Amino acid sequence: MTDAENTIGPATARTLPRSAPGLLQILPRLGAGGVERGTVDVASAAARAGWRSYVASAGGRLVRELERAGARHVALPVDSKNPLVIHANIRRLEALIEGEGIDVIHARSRAPAWSASAAARRMGIPFVTTFHNAYGAENWFKRRYNGAMARGERIIAISSFVAEHAIAVYGIPRKNIRVIERGIDIDRFHPDRVDAESTIRLAENWDLDDGSPTIMMPGRLTRWKGQLVLLEALERLGRPDVRCLFVGGGDNHYRGILEGRIARSPLAGRCRIVEDCADMPAAYSLADVVVSASTRPEGFGRVIAEGLAMGRPVIATDHGGAREIVMPGETGWLVPPGDPKALAAAIGEALALDGMDRAALAERGIARVRERFTRERMTDLTLRVYDELRSARRGASISARQEP
Numbered sequence: 001m002t003d004a005e006n007t008i009g010p011a012t013a014r015t016l017p018r019s020a021p022g023l024l025q026i027l028p029r030l031g032a033g034g035v036e037r038g039t040v041d042v043a044s045a046a047a048r049a050g051w052r053s054y055v056a057s058a059g060g061r062l063v064r065e066l067e068r069a070g071a072r073h074v075a076l077p078v079d080s081k082n083p084l085v086i087h088a089n090i091r092r093l094e095a096l097i098e099g100e101g102i103d104v105i106h107a108r109s110r111a112p113a114w115s116a117s118a119a120a121r122r123m124g125i126p127f128v129t130t131f132h133n134a135y136g137a138e139n140w141f142k143r144r145y146n147g148a149m150a151r152g153e154r155i156i157a158i159s160s161f162v163a164e165h166a167i168a169v170y171g172i173p174r175k176n177i178r179v180i181e182r183g184i185d186i187d188r189f190h191p192d193r194v195d196a197e198s199t200i201r202l203a204e205n206w207d208l209d210d211g212s213p214t215i216m217m218p219g220r221l222t223r224w225k226g227q228l229v230l231l232e233a234l235e236r237l238g239r240p241d242v243r244c245l246f247v248g249g250g251d252n253h254y255r256g257i258l259e260g261r262i263a264r265s266p267l268a269g270r271c272r273i274v275e276d277c278a279d280m281p282a283a284y285s286l287a288d289v290v291v292s293a294s295t296r297p298e299g300f301g302r303v304i305a306e307g308l309a310m311g312r313p314v315i316a317t318d319h320g321g322a323r324e325i326v327m328p329g330e331t332g333w334l335v336p337p338g339d340p341k342a343l344a345a346a347i348g349e350a351l352a353l354d355g356m357d358r359a360a361l362a363e364r365g366i367a368r369v370r371e372r373f374t375r376e377r378m379t380d381l382t383l384r385v386y387d388e389l390r391s392a393r394r395g396a397s398i399s400a401r402q403e404p
Contacts, residue, residue, distance in 0.1 A: 022052040022101045023386060026093070026116050027108040028079035030060035032276070034302045035108055035132050037062075038182060038378065042106075044069035045379035046386075054100060056093070056112075078112040086114050093119035104128060104386045110135070113148035126389035130156040133299035134165035134320070146170070154385050156180050158300045159321035178385055181324070182300045183378030184369055189281050189309040191362070198282045206245065206274060208286055213351055214243045216287035218280065218303045219294075221250030221273070226293030226317070226338070227258050233293075233343035234267055239351070244271040247283055284310040289350045292316040295338045301325055308332065309369040311362030313350040315343065325373070331365040 023046050030036050039055060040062050046053040047070030054072050057063075058079040066073055076092055077085055093115055096102065105120045106128040107113035113129055120127035129152035137143035149155070150170040155177050157163035163179050166172050187193065203209055215234065219225045227246050234244055244267065246258070255273065262271045277283045284290065290307035292298075297320025304325045307314040314332035316322040326332040333346040353361065 016050070016052045018101050020050055020052050021103045021386075021390060022054065023104050023106065024054045024056060024093075024096065024100075024102045025106045025108060026056045026076075026078055026112040028058060028112060030055065030057045030062040030066065030073070032061055034182060034300070035130075036060065038130075039108055040066050040069065040071075041183065041185075041375050042379050042382050043071035045376075045383060047071050049383055051383075051386075052100065054096075054102065056096065078115065081111045086111060089115035090118045090122075094123055097123045097125060103390055106130070106386075107149070107152070108132065110146055110148055113151070117148055117151040126153050126386075126393060128152050128154050128156065128385060128389070130158065131162050131166050131299070132158055134162050134297060135169075137169050143169075152176070153389060154178055156382065156385065158182050159324050161297065161321050161324065162299045178381070180378055180381045180385075181321075181373050182302055182305070183375035184302075184305050184309050184373050185375050186309055186370055189284070189306050189369075190366075191285060191311045194281045194285045194310075198279050199285050202277075202279065202282050203286055206272070206286070208243065208245075212241050212243045212270075213239070213288045214245060214286055215289050215291060215347060216245045216247060216283065217291045217293065218247040218277075218283070218306075219292065220248050221246070221255050221258065223251075223254055223257075224295050226295050228261060229293045229295065229338055229340050229343060230291055231258075231261060231265060231267070231271065232340035233347060234271070235265060236340055236344040237347055239348075240266070240270075242267075242270065242351075245283075245287070246271070246273045247277050247280075249276050280306065281310060284312055287312050289347055290314045291343070291347070292322065293337075293343060294320070294322075296320075298322065304332075305369055305373045308365035309373075311366055313353065313358065313361055314365065315346045315350060325368075327364075327368065331361065331368050 025039050027039055043053045043055050055066055056074045056076045056078055059075055063073045078089055104126050105116050107116040108130050117127050129149045131149055135146040150172050155172055157177055157179050160179050163177050217230050290312045292303050294317050300321040304314055304316050304322055316326050317337040318334035319337055326334055328334050335342040335346050
């Protein structure tokens with residue numbers, strides 16, 4: 001890269017003084033998922049707090065947003081699982097750490113963690129990882145591959161569920177783990193801040209102009225997300241007036257299976273799949289009920305938190321991180337995974353809420369998100385982890401110099 005390419009404007013990683021602390025986050029790509037969004041949020045918060053903020057990845061759609069926030073993107077092939085590339089990335093990261101004066105390196109995925117942990121050890125800087133899910137250990141190879149995430153001096157878990165899994169499966173000392181839940185942009189995900197014109201336009205595009213109750217399941221199209229469970233639940237519900245929206249892209253093969261199942265359903269014509277939506281707050285505002293029906297535990301459940309933040313009745317499956325977000329009877333419903341009968345009953349209860357009960361549920365859900373799951377809370381706690389490690393490293397250095 002040339003200096004012109006690296007310079008991204010005032011108050012950036014390039015223009016802050018060398019004395020400012022340097023942060024390097026590393027992940028495979030800067031796509032549009034929850035991991036990537038969290039990375040950009042932390043990078044932006046670090047830049048505002050006076051850090052020289054860097055992110056290494058193989059690129060992606062969020063690079064421009066990252067750089068507008070005052071961080072610098074460094075393109076490296078850290079998305080590769082090839083052992084030779086991983087080994088070569090160690091040297092690349094060492095050069096970056098030395099050249100840019102990095103003080104803390106934070107790996108957010110398993111393949112990059114192998115290179116990052118080795119580079120951090122060789123360069124003598126703190127190493128942080130984030131467990132974004134309960135990584136399985138079905139066999140020796142899988143356990144060893146995932147084990148790179150357990151090497152952090154501090155390990156961030158996105159829920160208590162993930163933290164307990166990491167402790168039990170990977171033997172991580174409890175004192176090294178910090179639970180920091182994913183954060184929602186509550187300025188964007190708020191029912192009073194949705195643009196009415198955008199909502200009307202979206203309703204017209206999705207043919208939702210007849211006032212029918214709408215059940216929405218946002219999320220990637222993959223079998224374990226539970227779209228087929230929701231479809232069966234709606235058939236059991238027996239409400240021909242209900243519409244269903246599956247919002248998200250993903251596995252084309254599974255999409256074909258889901259489309260075929262919809263075509264054979266009594267709800268054919270009232271259920272549809274729409275591709276990834278760029279304006280999710282507007283999408284949530286069209287939903288009468290938001291459903292997350294994952295058949296296996298999720299580390300957190302961003303859709304659940306977003307739905308609550310938008311004041312929607314939310315139904316989720318009773319496992320994983322969902323248990324830490326939904327308070328049954330207070331902010332939503334939890335149902336057994338893979339149980340269409342229980343899901344149908346919960347949807348029926350949610351649709352039967354009167355205006356007063358629905359408003360009270362919305363108020364409690366919004367308050368829950370504002371208390372525990374904001375972007376600001378997530379970034380503040382993450383920066384505290386970095387400061388904690390830097391302070392410990394400085395203290396150790398001073399002690400070493402004072403020894404006779």
